[in-house]
Amino acid sequence: MIIASTPADAEAAETIRNHHAELAGHLSALTDAMLAATERGTAFGPDPGADFDAARKAAVDFLTEILLPHATAEEARLYPAAARADRARPLIESMIAVHRTIADLTDQIRTETSPVRAAAAGRAAQVLFEAHLADENDRVLPIVAADPLVSLADIADDELLGRHAVDARACNCDPDAEEPVLDVRPIPHPIRHATVFGALEAVPAGASMVLVAPHDPVPLLHQLRDRTSGRISVEYLERGPEAWRLRLTRI
Template identity: 50%
Template sequence: MSALTLASAPEDAEALEAAERHHVRLAGELAGRAAMLLTAADRDPGAAERIRAGLVAFCDRELLPHATAEESVLYPAARSLPDSRLLIESLIAEHSCMTALVDALRAAPAPTGAAADARALQVLFEEHVAKENGLVLPLLAVAPGVRLATLLEEMHERVSSATPADGGSDSQASGADADRTVETAQEGCDCGGHAEEAVPELDVRSVPHALRHATVFGALDAVPAGSAMVLVAPHDPLPLLAQIEQRNPGRFAVEYLQRGPEAWRLRLGHR
């Protein structure tokens, strides 16, 4: 059954699909960044710290403002629907848990602890958006007198107004400093293949198909210039590579390390 069948107006059907796509993008980017942190925690504490800082910045910039806007706009409308009060209260409680996990991730004294917090946040958020996509959004889309498109537009405005005008400057600056640190370390390193051994690996074979591309994009966002990651895929990811090039023209060099039959391994180097 299509989203158009489940919505009371065409604009609400479009808004429902757009909201679901946004949730998938958020969940995928979170999963990609968490996976990179997990693989870096044991191999390269310096890289793990940079990835942790980038993950915290992503949560502060996108994840938490999104949750706050939902509580201000979306949830009050959903709470008024029959038999939805307990569901909404549980979702609000999950927002509190997310905030606590982000704070724990922010203050984690060691990479392994940060990786555990990131993984817990990833699992909680994926379960959370499954409830929103499967229950809350469809209920609002068909509810009489409720315009989902209007609610989501107000949410977008609240998130935009809550984000500082220079919200990305600090994280971008710290990321640039980290990039320069990585490049300097590589230029002065004469340890042969040691740097290659530290390249983090992202295996997407067990990632749900709907999240797979967004997970890769999130992981790539955590790769600084002069560094790389290894992607493990269940097939030759040519459509994904085309999307990566379209999204970041000329930024990543691709080298095939293994071509099937059970796995394709590719080294994606950030120029």
């Protein structure tokens, strides 16, 4: 929980955290698609073919059109507010450095001739981004939200709040390709649903993902049906007691 100076700032902080979770889930699904296409290519020949090309394009489009513009907005609006606190300046410098590294990895994904190396760069970007978000959620946002001289609600624009559609960046991959698996059990509960939202948005129509949850996710399923206008089917693969596994298919 983030302690904020006003209710509006608390709401803005929570919205940004949820958007971060959606971004992480989306990138995870796209990275899994690249890795799966690479593994299929390795098994059946040296060239993963069009399926990998589609997965790579979806990942690059998402990184360049959604994730990196979000990073730019952070540097323009969020980070200067955090850097008002002297203790936060080294942290902010390191956060900006991570943005540059993710941009470099994006270029590597785009230009690498080896599918294996491109997929590895994608996984590296995903892992780095998830660690980066932990610092942002747990260290940067609380500094800004708690500052009575700064209004997080005022400085947070649509880019920071995630008020744009990302489902157009779904992978145009083979719907029969290997299903990505999202295990939400280690994900903090407050951002768990948002992570699933982002991951499902990366799944193309007609394809599926497998969700692993610590309990029967009935409230989440209601939210998913609302978000997709009912264009989702659910199949239970396992019903506890330690894990619930569900196949979510976009219709």
